[in-house]
Amino acid sequence: MIEWPLILGSGMLGAAHCLGMCGPFALAVGAASPTWRANLWRQGWYSAGRVFTYAVLGSTAAFGGRWLTGRLGPWANIPALLALVAGGFLVVQGLLAAGVLPRKGVGGIAACPGAAAFKALLGGRATSDVFLAGLFTGLLPCGLLYGMLALAASTGSVLAGLATMVIFGLGTVPAMIAAGLGGSVLGVATRQRIHAVAAWCLVLTGVVSLARGAGGLSWGSEPAPGCPFCGPEPIQAGP
Amino acid sequence: MISTRPADRPCACHYCGLPVVGGSADEPRFCCSGCRFASAITAAGGADAQARWMMTRLGIAIFFSMNVMVFTFLLWSQPEGEAAGGTAAAAALYGLARHASLLFSAPVLLLLGGPLAENAVGEVRRGRLTLDLLLVIGVAAAFGLSAYATWLGEGHVYFEVACMVLLAVTLGRWLEAQGKLQTTAALRDLESLLPDRVRLLTPSGECEVALADVGVGDRLRLLPGEHVPTDAVIRSGTAAIDERTVTGESEPAVKGAGDSLHSGTTNLDGELVVDVVAAPGAGTLERLIEAVSTAVETSGSRRLADRVAAWFLPLVLVVAVATAAVHWWRSGAAAGVLAGLAVVVVSCPCALGLATPLALWAAIGRAMRRHVLVRDGDAFERLARAGWICFDKTGTLTTGCRLERMSATEPDEALAMAAGLARGSTHLASAAIAAAAGEQGLAAIDLEDVRSIPGCGMEGRWSVREVTVRLGSPRWILAACGTDQTWPRCAESIAGTDETAAPCSCLLAVGDQVVAGFWLAEEVRPVAAAAVAGLQARGAEAMLLSGDQAARVAAVAMRFDLPWRAGLMPADKLAAIAELRGSRGVVMVGDGINDAPALASADVGVALGCGADVSRWSADVCLLDDDLGNLPWLVDLARATSRTIRWNLLWAFGYNAACIPLAATGLVHPAVAAAAMVASSLFVVGTSLRLANDESPTTEPHATAGAAAASQGVELVA
Incomplete structure (x- = not known):
């Protein structure tokens, strides 16, 4: 798919946006480790947890998209519509990040009974704790993530959706690890510049998705063939 | 969890403090498996490693379940009829996905199904049948059928059902337990005022013992800042005691030897040696807590919910088994198990049992x-x-009185005589008269047989002149002395309060002679x-x-x-x-x-x-x-509470009445049923939590209190 390099880029550069929310978590993960090597190990597992969740969410979204296609296929080209939704979402997210659209203040995370457990996992000694902390971090609400999930939903194939989110997740890894290792690898000015590039990268991904969606919007046309396992026929949603 | 023996002795849940039926003192009891689970996670002091393990256990189960989900989506994406006729690579992948699902769901079964099964078996041993038992059987059956299908290499697999049901039930109950914990927090705050350990003074010296080991007559030492562990009498020492929690009195009371202390109050500044007069558990604070706990138990709507819950469980059991049997007969074992499981999972006895309490x-x-x-x-x-x-x-509306004016031929003697009667009463008028005598340095005249006549006043015997002395309402005094007396001129009003034309507040009579009239000013709260x-x-x-x-x-x-x-x-x-x-x-x-x-x-x-x-x-x-x-x-709180209870009950009845028949049709996937059940419980917990934390039913009395007081000041009524 043409978007994949762009998705990777969005992840890599978009992570500058992620650091606002997830950066402190990465720091908390690293706080317990005595050496930078140990920290790197923990950061790696933390990111692995996140990417794992993204992958599951991606496959879920893709299955959802596929299910919708199966149900509504005769009436509408669902993948194309989803690609349009994803594109729109990503463009808006990109423009927000670039500062072209005004950003509304973000409310605090609602008090959640699991918060204490999450905190304990972040500082946990065991590698499994850090991995699980990453797994739950992946579930935190994030606009960028939703945009990517919409994109995954539009792929129409569980494996492609999964791949989309894994690629996006891998893209976020370097910045998150850097943040967890000490954060100050890049200066503020550099980070701002990267942030701006990332924002436009998002917009570009969105535009490509929009174009793909618009191209597929010829009513009744054959949905684009995906991987060998997900043929173009309508699919039954489970037993 | 609903017990089949609601008449058992109630005790409190070890975790959230809600009442549980059929408890024993020697082992902690929980009101639901969520509380048992949450208690294991948060267990403090020595059990830390276990707490970690429970948490990790939940996390790992979530991880494995997520994997199973992905494989399931993959299997569900399999175009029908293509499994056999498709490419060899596709067939191999689907086979792999089925085996992987089996591999990944087995740990979930062990990690989450284990505690649930333990709970169910424990209840069975106590002679109680619970829905948990059906849940465990259903999940095990779904897993077993799927494992068999995987081994055969044909037929549908339902590993995701086992995982999702277990995960939803565990997570839902955990969240529910957290919610319950929050609603009962106020009571636990009170309980936390009692220390766990106290300083016991023995002939051989001082030692620290557990509060439960203290008995009546034991001598304890209390340091400044410590809470009084149980009702006691001060043996030696003086201290200011903060009694706010028990009496609401915001001013600390200074107490010394011989004064009694209430459990739960705070010794602010002195070192005290006290004698215990109430066994731990029987002190003032504990009785207060017990009174509040009983309040929930005796509620009428609570009894209604209990009555319903008593037949709810057998009903669900019957419906679930019947559903499983019918679907098994019509569409095979898998359909039977799934439909029966959906009925068990979707039913929400929690909502019924929790709606009111x-x-x-x-x-x-x-x-x-x-x-x-x-x-x-x-x-x-x-x-x-x-x-x-x-x-x-x-x-109530007025806080107290003070003596505004009196009229008598012998004022000092009259006031001293009135004080002699007044000091035997706690009535506000008496207090005002006694206080006035004190202010003027007059010693109260000693009287005998002083007694209070309810609604009338006080009377006693003055031994010097062998007459009866009365202080009280003019109506009573005049009736007692003969109504022809006009002294003092009661109709005379005090300047500035002409609209009331107030007569004097009370009269003093010696024998059958009225000797003094008192005008009291009343202060409005x-x-x-x-x-x-x-x-x-x-x-x-x-x-x-x-x-x-x-x-x-x-x-x-x-x-x-x-x-x-x-x-x-x-x-x-x-x-x-x-x-x-x-x-x-x-x-x-x-x-x-x-x-x-x-x-x-x-x-x-x-x-x-x-x-x-x-x-x-x-x-x-x-x-x-x-x-x-x-x-x-x-009143606002009462209305909000009443509304919440009605909504909760309506929801609990409506939800179960709608969802159980729907699940019995076999149309509801068990995973969806599990999600619905969790949502239902959380709805009930959520509305109650809002009641506990929401500040909306408030008024502004405290903001206006100052202004109101300033505008009213002292009310002259005499």
Whole structure:
């Protein structure tokens, strides 16, 4: 798919946006480790947890998209519509990040009974704790993530959706690890510049998705063939 | 969890404090598996490693379940009929996905199914059948069928059902337990006032022992800042004691040798040696906590929910088994298991069992934070629909009196004589007269056989002249002395209060001769006006019921713009309440001791000045800090509580009535059923939590209290 390099880029550069929310978590993960090597190990597992969740969410979204296609296929080209939704979402997210659209203040995370457990996992000694902390971090609400999930939903194939989110997740890894290792690898000015590039990268991904969606919007046309396992026929949603 | 033996002895859940049926002292009991699970996660002190393990266990189960989900999506994406005829690579991938699902769901079964099965088996051993048992059987059956299909290499697999049901049930119950924990937090805050360990003084020295090991007669040492562990009498030492938690009194009381201490109060600044007079668990605070706990237990809607729950479990059992049998017969084993499991999973006994107690706990806890103690859960319901709020005057709307003026031929002797009678009474007028004598440096004249005549005054014998001396209401005094007396000129009004033309407040008679008249000024409680106005704004009608003279009652009533009845003897108050009682009920607000009969006979009795001994309270509600400003707030809270209970019950009945038949049709996937059940429980917990934490039913009495007090000042009624 043409978007994949762009998705990777969005992840890599978009992570500058992620650091606002997830950066402190990465720091908390690293706080317990005595050496930078140990920290790197923990950061790696933390990111692995996140990417794992993204992958599951991606496959879920893709299955959802596929299910919708199966149900509504005769009436509408669902993948194309989803690609349009994803594109729109990503463009808006990109423009927000670039500062072209005004950003509304973000409310605090609602008090959640699991918060204490999450905190304990972040500082946990065991590698499994850090991995699980990453797994739950992946579930935190994030606009960028939703945009990517919409994109995954539009792929129409569980494996492609999964791949989309894994690629996006891998893209976020370097910045998150850097943040967890000490954060100050890049200066503020550099980070701002990267942030701006990332924002436009998002917009570009969105535009490509929009174009793909618009191209597929010829009513009744054959949905684009995906991987060998997900043929173009309508699919039954489970037993 | 609903027990099949609701008549068992109630005790509290080890985790959230909600009542559990059929407990024993030697092992911790939990009201649901969620509490058991949450308790294991948060267990502190030594059990830390285990807590970690429980948490990791949940996390790993989530991880494996997520994997199973991905494989399931992959399997569900399999185009029909292509599995056999598709490419070899595709067939291999689907086979792999089935085996991977088996591999990944097995740990989930062990990690989450284990505790659930343990719980179910434990209940079976106690002779109780629970839905958990069906849940475990259903999940095991779904897993077993799928494993068999995987081994055969054909047929559908339902590994995701086993994982999702277990995960949803565990997570849902955990969250539910957290919610319950929050609703009962207020009570635990109170319990935390009792220390775990105390300093026991023995002939051989001082040692630290557990509070439970202390007995009546033991001697303890209390340091500054420590809480009083149980009711005790001070042996030596002096200290300021903060009794706010028990009596609501905000000013610390200075106590010394011989004074008694209530459990749960705080020793602020002195070192004390005390003798224990109540066994731990029988102290003032514990009795208070017990009174509140009983409030929930005895609630009528709670009993209704219990009755329903008693037949709910057998009903679900029957429906689930019947559903499984019918679907098995019509569409095979897998369909039977899935449909039966869906019925068990979707049914929500939690919502039924929790609908009332959770809301009541939340409301009672919330009230307790404002020093309003509710002893009867049903009082909220009655308070919510009460049409009349009746106030007592003295000590309720007014706080006290002072002697404004007196008229006598021998003022000093008359005042000293009056003080001799007045010191035997706690009535506000008596207190004012005794205080005035004290201020003028007059020693009270000693009298014999001083006794109080309810609703009339005091009388005693003056041995010097062998006559009866009386101090009390002019009506009583004049009747006792003969009505022809005109002394003193009672109709004479005091300048500035001409509209009341108030007669004197009380008379003193020696023998059958009236010797003095006293005019008392009454002080209006600062927030009373705001409270009355707030209640009227909420649609309740207020009335003043007083045993005092008409003119004085009228004067106070006029300040509050209230209808009034005066000169009521205790029995008259009961009659007045009975007369007012229509379909909406009467609330009586009065003094906890003097108005006890009226408080007890009203639909809701709200008492001020209840004192520390909860067993002597006659009212349903007690304003511990005597703050009338809490009344409108309490009515709001009662209405919100009543609304919440109705909504919760409606939801619980509606949800179960709608979802169980739907699940019985076999149309609901068990994973969806699990999600619905969790949502239902969380709805009930959520509405109750909102009641516990939401600040919306509030009023502004405290903001306006200052202004109201400034505008009223001292009310002259004599």
